């Protein structure tokens with residue numbers, strides 16, 4: 136009897152383990168299928184001499200600088216397809232700061248890398264959807280269709296990126312000045328050595344670096360973390376971009392320097408008269424800086440709206456949880472709130488609300504299919520069954536208002 140029981144338990148254990156392993160055959164099959172898709176997508180990306188008309192488009196709203204429209208960005212790995220960004224749509228209006236917030240791994244960086252067309256290829260690919268970009272020359276480009284070679288016209292001159300960790304983004308063996316000058320030579324081939332040096336020094340001055348001439352000839356390791364981040368911002372600014380993407384620009388810095396860098400970014404936005412896509416997992420930073428906020432969870436947008444709406448009137452239980460987990464000095468609670476559980480595996484995501492297993496407010500309906508993104512005000516959208524009532528009320532008020540106006 137005991138032996139039988141032992142055998143049964145061993146079999147159950149094997150079954151449980153098998154769930155976490157992928158067979159060789161399965162890996163082979165997935166790799167074959169992936170390679171077929173990747174080949175097709177890479178063929179499109181690597182095209183040369185493509186007439187511009189093929190990737191020109193029209194903005195839905197000319198007041199936007201970027202429009203993400205049902206963007207799907209995937210990684211085709213042997214373990215399966217990682218749907219890092221799975222149907223994301225939002226706009227970055229001109230002269231605004233749009234904050235993208237969410238837990239680690241929710242697809243914030245992948246969204247921005249897709250916009251710059253810097254996804255780690257060949258595995259990382261924009262699978263479908265449009266990213267419309269309103270360029271300085273008045274043309275609108277569909278970034279998803281722009282071949283890699285032509286992206287060089289847009290990157291740097293039109294949009295540039297500030298990364299999380301400046302030490303890994305700066306080349307340790309070149310002086311700061313050489314790295315700044317190089318960008319200028321790349322984008323303005325006619326510029327002289329002396330002109331490049333003067334412009335680089337003036338950029339260092341703009342980002343608040345004391346003794347810019349001296350910093351110009353130093354190596355990255357001779358600067359503090361805050362100074363290095365300022366250099367990164369100077370680099371991002373040197374070609375007068377229309378849009379700056381700042382991916383966790385202050386995470387590696389201490390609180391006082393963080394505040395200075397955020398101030399600098401705010402001033403710079405006004406100076407360049409452009410927009411900023413600010414990526415962070417800190418809702419506090421967003422509240423201080425952003426005009427609009429996009430909250431992501433497991434590759435999808437679960438709530439978006441103006442910063443005021445997201446901060447004062449969050450609806451999705453995840454956004455509410457994020458807000459509760461911001462440390463506050465004036466609270467007496469000894470333990471800080473944490474959202475229980477973890478994000479689901481990005482391969483094989485379930486067919487119901489991805490937040491369901493962590494949600495304290497789940498109810499019967501939440502076992503149904505993934506909730507649609509509902510409009511609860513002209514600018515506020517939420518993907519949660521709890522938002523349905525609010526959305527219905529909003530629709531009713533709109534209808535009543537419309538009828539009253541018609542009667543007048």
Ligand SMILES: Nc1ncnc2c1ncn2[C@@H]1O[C@H](COP(=O)(O)OP(=O)(O)OP(=O)(O)O)[C@@H](O)[C@H]1O
Pocket residue numbers: 210212217219237238239240241242243244245246255258259416481
């Ligand atoms: N090169 C890659 N290969 C496979 N999967 C990847 C790759 N890069 C990112 N991913 C996956 O894509 C998903 C989204 O990653 P992303 O880097 O956008 O997260 P994030 O929101 O920026 O997180 P963080 O706050 O930690 O920076 C994650 O599940 C991640 O594991």
Ligand code: SF4
Pocket residue numbers: 451452453488489490491492494495496497498501506518519520521
């Ligand atoms: S749909 Fe249901 S489970 Fe998902 S966040 Fe809303 S209440 Fe929670």
Ligand SMILES: [Mg+2]
Pocket residue numbers: 243244245382
């Ligand atoms: Mg990231």
